[in-house]
Amino acid sequence: MDVHQDMKKRIEAVTDKGCVPEEIKNQHKGFSEWNADVTKQNHQPIVQFVIDGRDTDAVDSAGCRLPTLVYMAREKRPGWPHHFKAGAMNALIRVSSEISSGAIILNLDCDMYANNADSIKEALCFLMDEKRGHQIAYVQHPQNYNNITKNDLYGNSSPVLHKVELAGIGGFGTALYCGTGCFHRRTSLCGSKYSKDYKGLWNLETRKDDTRTVSELEEASKVLASCGYEQGTLWGKEMGLVYGCPVEDIVTGLTIQCRGWKSVYYNPDNKAFLGVAPPTLDIALVQFTRWSDGMFQIFLSKYCPFIYGHNKMKLGAQMGYSVYLLWAPFSLPNLYYAIALPLSLLHGIPLFPEVSSRWFIPFAYVFLSKNIYSIAEALICGSTFKAWWNLQRMWVIRRTTAFFFAFIDCIVRQLGLSQTTFSITAKVVTEDVSKRYQQEIMEFGSTSIMFTVISTLAMLNLFSLVGVLKMVFLGGSEYKNIEKLICQVILCVLMVMVNAPVYEALFFRKDRGSIPVSVMFKSIVVASLACLLPLN
Structure with a gap:
């Protein structure tokens, strides 16, 4: 340390x-x-051996041999597309092939670290299995974090997702490639199609000629990391990670599986890798916007599982992929419901059958069974009840903000009005922000349009609930038969409870993480205007 x-x-x-x-x-x-003329977006390829594993003097303090360690910065020039993370990964694949040609590649993000030294041996148990190992392209571990609060304030840990959903998709042999914590078979990642003849080829995947000097290897590697190397090749199409999508990992995993390979999802009790989860709401929403945008882009492209995976994947696997690829359009019914529910309640318009009606039973059954099962599932998977409640809040927020803006961005891009961008998720925060996160206090503190939407929907539900209670107690004619609206009242109460941290940030908190006055003013004005609009 x-x-x-x-x-x-x-x-x-x-x-x-x-x-x-x-x-x-x-x-x-x-x-x-790295001289004065070099910038992040305009520099030559740089490859340097930090540790040469062939050197017998390369040992640690205990006398153990150190592995080869190489620093690489691929070439970037104005006018040349660098394809973001996918381009960096492909350059690394080529350079590592030149230096070692190791059969297995570990893909790990820079904000994650190895937590279990046995994870390599465990992954090799799958990849070298005598019966089915030759079919497996990669072994994917879940994304776990070391900074999750007790009740998982922003729903980052998702134990049900890791222990149930992703494991279920992995049961079809189509585990999702998540971009980090993944052991890849080099041949499958470089575009090879699965063949039964591949069995037993481990002995043929040997190290390249290592008689070259360090300088010779560095110079040879620089060519592979240059801007023009990929021109006219299949890199980014059929070789390496696929270009043109913000979630290059998901689409790459899909293409590998459609070439006949299987993949394994492995979630050991001793977590293999740990990283840093978004410590603020703004960062978390930016991350989900990029994810949902990229995944919906896949669904609308030639890589749609029902088209690209036709006769190559099982229907269950195609549907499993689509659960995530359709996050963005899921925002539309959720956003409509978040607006229509309070407004219809405020104007006395019933949306559900009366409690005394037998048609009320199906609605009650679905609502109760879904939530009881969800709570039980979360508790069995290790969550607390408050963590489950926090996750419900985050799903409401994600679906009405991040997913919706991702849907708009994706549609605009499909119309040719914009190009693919890549938003880097910065996870470094100030000490006071970190302190509030550890205290499980939601962080707002900016004038983001997403916060305006969150505040407006929260105020709309609050105004409607207060309005209907006022009318009931004052004896408004449209509220004489409150039984017709009882379901909407209950749901509106739940929405107000879900938005409790939003009201606290709007009216009671004085720290820098509270909602700015300008956002509060806009949300109150918009919500008030919406309440005044006639629906009849």
């Missing part, structure tokens, strides 16, 4: 200074290539 703290201090010192000190540049020749 002292080594990591020392590294952290050195990185922070360089960041504060704004440049790399000369003494450090002299220790690492790769730094010398």
